[in-house]
Amino acid sequence: MLELKRIAIDTYRDNVAFLARNCSVYRPEEYQALKKIQVMNGSHHLLASLLIVDDETIVGPGELGLSEQAFRRMGLKAGTRVTIAPAEPPGSLDHLRRKIHGHTLDSAQIEEIITDIANYRYSEMEIAAFLVSSAGFMTTDEMLSLTKAMAQAGTQLRWKSPVVVDKHCIGGIPGNRTSMIIVPIVAAHGLTIPKTSSRAITSPAGTADTMEVLAKVDLSMPEMQRVVEECNGCIVWGGHVNLSPADDILISVERPLSIDTREQMVASILSKKLAAGSTHLLVDLPLGPSAKIRNHTDAMRLRKLFEYVGNQVGLAIDVIVTNGAQPIGNGIGPVLEARDVMSVLRREEGAPMDLREKSLQIAGALLENDPGLRGGSGYAQAQELLDSGAALKSMERIIEVQGRAQEVFCVGELAYDVLAPISGTVTAIDCYRLARIARLAGAPMDKGAGIDLFKKIGDNIAKGEPLYRIHACFQSDYSFAVKYVSEGNGYAIGELA
Structure with missing residues (x-):
């Protein structure tokens, strides 16, 4: 031995x-x-x-x-x-070989594969083979089986409330940190909203990265349950409570391969929400020229897939298509996004109105799930909770119970202003490129790294005026970001409006 x-x-x-x-x-x-x-x-x-x-x-x-x-x-x-x-090879590899050869798998076969993946019995090569073969062809029944199998493979949370609401954005839009405003609004109203969020994988910040600027997010399951019992909601890192662990493993292989099919996206998102005990879910589909969804036909197809699986698993789904033409808010990166969130909750002058308005729209839609609320009054109720300061009190309570952050994070001191090359009007912003710049600057590893936006679509700008400011904490990251910007700043400027 x-x-x-x-x-x-x-x-x-x-x-x-x-x-x-x-x-x-x-x-x-x-x-x-x-x-x-x-x-x-x-x-x-x-x-x-x-x-x-x-x-x-x-x-x-x-x-x-x-x-x-x-x-x-x-x-x-x-x-x-x-x-x-x-080691004996996993028995489910026989099912994987069938999938590779174009056969359709039944629910038991998919469950075996997901169980083996969740228990780390598959190599990355075998996981990649499963993902690629599934991306080539996956039926709606296979997608449904995949969703159920991933939800059942890890922790499954259950709550006392008969109505448990949640929201999810499919991503791709920098600064879109609505969850940190929606959760305190909905919790202040009295609905249960246990928000489990991800950390960034390829983006400059996930909700968990941004919330970590303010509070502890790596809570255990009992700690998370205590926060929800005391505050009606939480904003925590989902990876620490083992929700749909196979999904996290699949994502770690999907991203380097740039595999992001509609079926796998739906199974990924809904398995997490089922495991979290949600009963009602709002899905945000940003649509724009540099977003994940770039036309209304694709948005409609994705909406129908969400609704189909939701109906089959007993999850009430509401899908909305939102404007994904440009970043939401004024900051990209954890500290800058946390600044935007708190400025909205504090009703400060200069708070980003686009972030405020989108958060109110989604929070209002979630409040409509309250049987005691008069139909159509969700938005007005959300606005009242925000404007009265009730949402801010709710957020402060959540921060205290989760555990206020011990470190004070500041914006990166190395700064570089990206200037307009010509005068005119901003006509387009490349979300993907700006996210890449913020990532090169060090976000989210360095909480203070990122981009501070000064101009949005429709704004007029003079030659030499700053479009945005890059913040970095390390010289090497600063150099990488500045070099990348020299190849294209992500802004299109047309004639003055």
Whole structure:
């Protein structure tokens, strides 16, 4: 047997085991050709990729090292004695091969695949094969089975309230931080809204990244439930409560491959909401020339897919198509977006009106799900809760109960103004390019990095006047962003209106 050792190496989502080449218990050459091994101790089992180590300061002859993620998942203390064996390939790989060859899978087969993915039994190559084959062809029944299987694979939250509302935006629009205004409005009204949000993967900020500027977001499930009980709502990172874990794994492989089909998007979003215990969901589909959805036909098709799955799983779905022609708010990046959110909640002069108005529209639509509210009065009620200061009090309460942020985050001190090359009127803004610039500047890793917008579509501007300001915290990030801007600033300027 080998003694378990924790290796302080971050291997992201992969389980990695480390075995010394001069191992005194096993012959490493017998395992070196294997892609995976099984680590065992009684009822504790773990599949892991194996690496052979020549440095005894990392792993000794009588030790088996596990990366940070693998050690945590194994659930044993360092020094515990374990055995290893060649890993049996997951049985669901037979179903994957059928999918690769163009066959349709039934619900049981899809459930087996998702269970194996959620338990880290698939390599990234096998996950990619599943995603690519599904992107090539997926029936509506397969999409429904995928949604159900992903929702059931992890934690499933349940709430006392018969009406549990939520909203989700499919993304692609920088600064669109409406959730942090909607949640306190809806919670102040008295409806339950347990908002589990994501961290950014390819964008400059996710809701969880921005909320983290103000409060703790990595809550456990009991902590999250306590916040909702006390405040009617929360804004937390969904990754910490294990909702639809297979979806997080699939997304980590989808993004580098740029796979983003309608069917997989619907299954991804609705599995998370089902697992979170939502009964009513509003889906925001931004439509614009640089958004994910670029024409009304695609928006209609996606709406119908959401409605179909929602009907089948008992989730009331309301889909709205919103303006995705340009960023929402004045800031892109966690600190700047948090500034915009709080300025709206505080009713400050100069608060971004587009962020305020979109938040009120969505909050009003969610309030219409309250059986005690007169039909058609949701928007007026949302406006009253915001303008009276009730929403601000609700947000402050949520921040306090979740745990106020211990660190004060500031805007990055390295600043670069992007100037208009000509005079005229702003006619278009490339959301994708601005998000890329903010990301290169360091967002969201550096909370204070990002872009401060000065001009929007329809604004007049003089040559040499700033369009926006880039903020960075490190010189290297600053240089990357400035160089990228030199190749195109993301703004189109036409004749004066």
